[in-house]
Structure formats: structure tokens, C-alpha cells
Amino acid sequence: xxIQYCVEGFTAKSKKYKExxxxxxxxxxxxxxxxxxxxxxxxxxxxxxxxxxxxxxLDELKERGVFxxxxxxxxxxxKGIRVDSQSLV
Numbered sequence: 001x002x003i004q005y006c007v008e009g010f011t012a013k014s015k016k017y018k019e020x021x022x023x024x025x026x027x028x029x030x031x032x033x034x035x036x037x038x039x040x041x042x043x044x045x046x047x048x049x050x051x052x053x054x055x056x057x058l059d060e061l062k063e064r065g066v067f068x069x070x071x072x073x074x075x076x077x078x079k080g081i082r083v084d085s086q087s088l089v
Contacts, residue, residue, distance in 0.1 A: 036060040
């Protein structure tokens, strides 16, 4: 499952921290996302369709104040050829 998340106003440049370490804000975001994923996983039955789990996770993230988007278009360059995600079915 691919879920992209972003928090308004957050950039790595906005925080001064040692390279190779995680900022407190990144730590909070990661904890929130993982807690949401564990909540969904513990509530749903095993074997449920990925699309159902994905929808539940998106809802759980939104409830926790994390902006999340699903199935964003993605372009990939493979051996010099651009392949758009719409054609990757």
C-alpha cells in the first residue's frame, strides 16, 4: 500500500538537527502514522482486500490530523522510456 503524507509547513530545512538523525517533528509524524496503521490492522480481519484496508488507513490518518493522499500519479523512467502510472496496471 502506497500512502503519501505531508504536514503543512514541514521541510527538512526548517529544522536544524544533526545529519542522520530524526527531528522531533519527524518522530511524531512517524509515530502517528505507525499507530494508525497498527490500529487499522488490529481492527480488520486478515485477508481483507487491500483497497478496503487502504481506505480505512486514510480515514484513520485524517482522524489523527495527518493529511494523506492515495494512488498519486507516478512517472518512472525505465531504460530511457517514461512510463506513467496509468499504464502500470
